[in-house]
Amino acid sequence: MTILVTGAGGQVGQELVRRAGQRALLGLSRAQLDIADINAVRAALAGHRASLVINAAAWTAVDRAETEPEAAWRANHDGPATLAAACAEAGIPLFHLSTDYVFDGRAPGAYAETAEVAPLGVYGMSKWAGEQAVRAHLPERHLIVRVAWVFGAYGGNFVRTMLRIGGERDVVRVVADQYGGPTYAGAIADALLSIASRHLAGEPLASGTYHLCGTPVTTWHGFAQTIFAAAHRAGLLARTPLVQPILSSAYPLPAPRPANSSLDCTRLRERLGIEAPPWMAGLSETLDIWKRTS
Numbered sequence: 001m002t003i004l005v006t007g008a009g010g011q012v013g014q015e016l017v018r019r020a021g022q023r024a025l026l027g028l029s030r031a032q033l034d035i036a037d038i039n040a041v042r043a044a045l046a047g048h049r050a051s052l053v054i055n056a057a058a059w060t061a062v063d064r065a066e067t068e069p070e071a072a073w074r075a076n077h078d079g080p081a082t083l084a085a086a087c088a089e090a091g092i093p094l095f096h097l098s099t100d101y102v103f104d105g106r107a108p109g110a111y112a113e114t115a116e117v118a119p120l121g122v123y124g125m126s127k128w129a130g131e132q133a134v135r136a137h138l139p140e141r142h143l144i145v146r147v148a149w150v151f152g153a154y155g156g157n158f159v160r161t162m163l164r165i166g167g168e169r170d171v172v173r174v175v176a177d178q179y180g181g182p183t184y185a186g187a188i189a190d191a192l193l194s195i196a197s198r199h200l201a202g203e204p205l206a207s208g209t210y211h212l213c214g215t216p217v218t219t220w221h222g223f224a225q226t227i228f229a230a231a232h233r234a235g236l237l238a239r240t241p242l243v244q245p246i247l248s249s250a251y252p253l254p255a256p257r258p259a260n261s262s263l264d265c266t267r268l269r270e271r272l273g274i275e276a277p278p279w280m281a282g283l284s285e286t287l288d289i290w291k292r293t294s
């Protein structure tokens with residue numbers, strides 16, 4: 001009953017391994033398993049007698065995807081397609097992570113799973129193509145979970161960047177016209193592990209696409225203000241910098257970002273009993289870990 005985790009060196013991958021508890025779970029990093037290599041994937045599934053695969057591997061460098069599209073497509077489309085084909089051959093389910101960036105962010109409210117996709121850049125397009133490949137190979141045996149604004153104690157993310165620049169500058173300018181729900185990598189891992197365990201214990205898999213994002217919806221500016229205040233309270237920042245709100249247009253990036261990244265998580269609660277996680281709790285845990293290890 002081994003759960004095989006791919007991309008185990010990433011933010012969510014590391015949390016899956018750390019939170020496995022008593023479960024039989026094996027995490028393979030990119031160096032240990034390239035998800036786009038069909039022979040290596042087949043050998044890993046058979047060799048480790050995998051009962052279920054959780055794919056936490058991806059190309060997540062959104063801006064670099066614009067200049068290195070082949071690499072992004074390889075990780076975000078070819079990899080999931082390869083994993084899904086191998087899981088179909090082995091008769092086992094695949095849990096796969098995707099992103100709010102499949103949407104263009106023009107909708108007025110939170111996106112439901114049924115909302116029309118319209119990716120704005122190469123990253124979002126390649127992730128959407130990966131989703132489609134998973135659905136095609138495993139129509140009744142997949143779980144696609146779209147998450148947004150992922151952060152946690154392990155790996156690079158917005159919280160880590162804010163702490164670094166907050167320690168260096170008196171004034172930090174942060175985008176205030178993009179809305180989303182920062183999602184704690186630990187909460188994503190817990191949700192996936194709970195669904196996996198229930199399924200491996202005999203619960204039928206409610207195959208399909210789900211949204212999971214942190215609550216409440218905020219902006220990068222709002223998130224940064226909370227990060228600085230919490231880090232200051234935790235003793236990780238000597239003083240809080242002034243956080244100046246700016247428009248996305250004042251901070252142009254190679255890949256455009258959706259203005260609205262908020263995801264409606266109702267389906268996840270109703271079908272799988274999992275609540276959208278409050279991001280403040282994840283932020284506190286992240287800072288606690290950094291405090292203990294700094």
Ligand SMILES: NC(=O)c1ccc[n+]([C@@H]2O[C@H](COP(=O)([O-])OP(=O)(O)OC[C@H]3O[C@@H](n4cnc5c(N)ncnc54)[C@H](OP(=O)(O)O)[C@@H]3O)[C@@H](O)[C@H]2O)c1
Binds near residue numbers: 006009029097098099
């Ligand atoms: N980060 C976010 O803000 C965010 C937002 C929305 C959705 N998501 C989605 O959430 C999931 C997890 O994201 P994350 O933040 O944990 O990502 P991450 O920290 O960037 O980790 C991704 C991992 O995948 C590995 N990888 C890349 N190509 C691979 C390949 N061909 N075979 C095996 N491993 C490969 C990477 O290895 P290297 O480091 O060696 O390249 C890295 O360890 C992804 O599906 C991502 O698209 C993330």
